[in-house]
Amino acid sequence: MSYTVSEENYIKRIYHLQQETGLVNTNSLAAEMQTRAASVTDMLKKLKTKKLLQYEKYKGFKLNEAGKKAALDVVRKHRLWEYFLVEKLQFDWDKVHAIAEELEHISSEELVQRLDNFLGNPSFDPHGDPIPDRNGKIPVINQQNLGTIPLKKIVTVSSVGNQSAEMLDMLKHYHIALGTPISVLKRFEFDGSLEIKVLHRNACIISEQVAKNVFVHDVQ
Amino acid sequence: MSYTVSEENYIKRIYHLQQETGLVNTNSLAAEMQTRAASVTDMLKKLKTKKLLQYEKYKGFKLNEAGKKAALDVVRKHRLWEYFLVEKLQFDWDKVHAIAEELEHISSEELVQRLDNFLGNPSFDPHGDPIPDRNGKIPVINQQNLGTIPLKKIVTVSSVGNQSAEMLDMLKHYHIALGTPISVLKRFEFDGSLEIKVLHRNACIISEQVAKNVFVHDVQ
DNA sequence: AATAAAATTTAGACAAATCTAAAAATATTA
DNA sequence: TAATATTTTTAGATTTGTCTAAATTTTATT
Incomplete structure (x- = not known):
């Protein structure tokens, strides 16, 4: 169909x-x-x-099930194309969404499968979102947002909740990207903001709103 | 626009x-x-x-001029995507046309320019057709169809006139591809068919109709 | 429970791109 | 050159996806 x-x-x-x-x-x-x-x-x-x-x-x-499978086919295409745009064409990750919105509607099944192989069958897109496989199966990852992490524990950034250009721009400014090692130094009870330490960078403070949109997992 | x-x-x-x-x-x-x-x-x-x-x-x-430029933008995209499909995704050259017909309508200028660079700024697509540059300038090549080549002269296949799946399938059967060295051994006056020799292959005979659609240039 | 507010659907219209059938213009031919 | 054939355009309809305004249903409030 x-x-x-x-x-x-x-x-x-x-x-x-x-x-x-x-x-x-x-x-x-x-x-x-x-x-x-x-x-x-x-x-x-x-x-x-x-x-x-x-x-x-x-x-x-x-x-229903048929509808979900149809949705996952589109999501799969969107995320594979985003991966292509960032990893092969060197786009910044905050510039790829609109283009992927067009590319996701290209219909060839074989194209998607060959693209997937060409990219090395990635499991996560440049924003850390899981890429469904051709059967609609979604890889899972144990992640929590930065606000819930114990102080001083070093974790790895795995995905970003809010993917607006504004948010992605802000994260770029903080040098936060997927795979970045990061730890929480202090939590300010006044407004929920966090002092954080990004590897090779000075400590800095992020708002609670940002913290809730940065998802992390244990270092492998 | x-x-x-x-x-x-x-x-x-x-x-x-x-x-x-x-x-x-x-x-x-x-x-x-x-x-x-x-x-x-x-x-x-x-x-x-x-x-x-x-x-x-x-x-x-x-x-008019504006129309021609608009056409060349589409032709440029079509041929770059065909190049991508064949060279990066390993599609057979006779399977890419329909997919490129969809991809050519993706609108981002920056995408096209990055794709061009990623592919190494190719001048000709997998069928040997010239790829216009971003200003609409088309590379030229001195080529003639196989029917006009002197006997025994070794030339290189540079493009294919009729690009139907049927023709491309037939050329695959003869082991004729772009860049293939080829020479004409004999011309049959009866029906204009040619005996040809493809490097590393036995001599074989092609119809006049095929010959007229195989374009060649001098070996560099 | 009656009424007001909010959410949702229906009815009817519109623009884009296509179609059929008929009319108009151009080209061919006897 | 008059009649015929071909090509092209017009007129009006259809489909898809959208809209506005009005009607209907559900939810919230007094």
Whole structure:
């Protein structure tokens, strides 16, 4: 089965929203898609007809198994292309999202598989997000956000929650990238900000909001 | 200026047709695009409004300078992606056309320039067609079809005229690829077929139709 | 529970790109 | 050159994805 660009975009967004909230509602999807609630309703009818969606009028909706697999196919393509753009074409990681949004809709199955092999079958994209395999299986990693790590413990940055250009720009400024060794020196109770130490850098302070979006795992 | 996928496809086809015939007419473009003459007329009006086309009703049409530049941008992307698919992803050269038809519409200028650099700024695509540079300048090469080459002279295959999957499949069977050294041993006047010798292969016979689509240049 | 507010859906419209059928213009030929 | 054939354009319809405004349903509040 293949889908239009618009269908794929809706499917992908619904997938991400239902990861957080279970059932998805019309207005939140409209906000994510930067469109109107009426347009969402129109598309929901189409996706239900194509048997990708559990949906009852006024009751919310979520992808069924077929819908989730379709979403994971798009997510897989998006993240493989992001990996390509950063690792092969040397793009900065905060510049690749929009381009990957276009590339993810290229339809050839064989292209995706060859790209995957060419890249060395990576498990995580440049933002640390897991890349589903061709069957939709997602690699797991034990990670916590920086705010929960014991003081002085050295850990490795594994992914970033908020992936806005603004956030990625800020992390670049702090010299925080995937794989960066990092430790928390002090927690300020006043506003939850943290004094941190990045390898080879002076200690500095990050806000609680930043800390919650930096995910880390134990050093291997 | 950026264009829709449909506009880009029309622009590209008009470019190729006008290379052969100067002025292009509605029916031949409709045939190339596998659409109806009425649809072509509709698009011609749009392209004229966007000042890409010299067009007078019933009189035929051709791209102006802006139109040609737009066409060359698409051709450049198409050929760079074909090069990528064959040289990096190891696709057979007869399998890449359809995928490149999708990739050529990805819009990022920076992507194209980085891809070009990543590939080593190639001058010719896997079918031997020249790749325009970012300014639309096309590399030239002195080439003739196999039918016009003196007997026994060893030349190098530089490009292929007819790029249908059928033709490319046939050339694969003859072990003719770009860069293959080749010579003509005998010309049969009866039907114009040629006995040829491909390096490391037994002599064999190709039809006049094949010969006319195999372009060669002098060995460097 | 009645009413107000919020969320969602329906109805009807629009733009892009296509189509069919018919009309108009041009080209061919007897 | 008049009749015929071919090519091209116009007129109007269709599909996809979107929109606005109004109607409906659900949820929250007094």
